[in-house]
Amino acid sequence: MPLIAQGARPSPNIWNHPDRYELENRAADPDRVIEAAMHRRRPWAGARVLDIGCGTGFHLPRFAALAAHVVGVEPHGRLVEYARRRxxxxxxxxxxxxVAQALPLPDASVDVVHARWAYFFGPGCEPGLAEIRRVVRRGGAAFIIDNDATRSSFGRWFRQAFPSYDPDRVERFWARQGYARDSLDIRWRFERREDFEAVVRIEFPPAVAERILVEHDGLEVDYAVNLWWRLF
Structure with a gap:
């Protein structure tokens, strides 16, 4: 197995710091708001689920609790091994x-697609969306979870870190692709301050990260996300 699948887009947070990203996965959305919103749109009990960019496989056991079969696809070989052990x-x-733009699955083979903070950030991800259309069965659904940079503390930090990010352009893109949006309010909840600091430092450039750590002294962060979804 190659270290990196051909055509992969680097993910500097989880690729370089999988243990710290594990802390972030545990802290993000402890109330499972995202999963509940997905399930309202298209339940996955007895379904075949695909998790694109599954990383260390954090979400795979959660889907497996209800689904008939779950496939995680991940470009980084070491993370593939981590997810397999999990x-x-x-x-x-x-x-x-x-990779998302060349999924290793046959046509019409899955019912629910999940991609959380992986590959899908608007314009430029059309090849991956074409692959979703190929692999999803009739009656299936695709869910893309992305940051909402227009609100919340995290959204404000995101805009500071990535000032060229244009939420309006991203929204227009998803609308053209036939996706609807559910605006969700979640939170980060950490058990230890050192875990919060470690995660902030892998998610934001150094100068922005240090400003965040000075201004925010708690263990929780209000966080807004967009759940982009489409039924097939």
Whole structure:
């Protein structure tokens, strides 16, 4: 297995700091607001679920609790191995190395697609969306979770870190692709200050990260996300 699948887009947070990103996964959305919103749109009990950019496989066991079969696709070989170890005792879960724009699955083979903060950030991700259309069965759904940079403390930090990001352009893009949006309010909740500081430092450039740590002295952060979704 190659270290990086051909055509992958680098993900500097989880690729370079998987253990710190694990802390972020544990802290993000402890109330499972995102999962509940997805489930209202298209339940996955008995379904075949695909997690694109599954990373260390954090979400795979959660899907496996209800789904008939779960496939995680991840371009980074070491993360593939991590996810496989995590799910080794789950017979309905498999993890494959691959990229969003060339999914290693046959046509019309999945019912629900999940991509959370992975590859999909508006213009430029059309090849991945074409692959979703190829692999999703009739009656299926795709869910893309992305940051809402227009509101929340996290959104304000995101705008400071990435001032060229244009939320209006991204919204127009998803509308053209036939996706609707649910605006969701979640939160980060950390158990230790050192965990919060470690995650902030992998998510933001150094100068922005240090300003955040000076201004925010708690263990929770209000966080807004967009759930982009489409039924097929």
């Amino acid at each position: 799910c080794a005792r789950l017979p309905t879960v498999e993890v494959r190395q691959g």
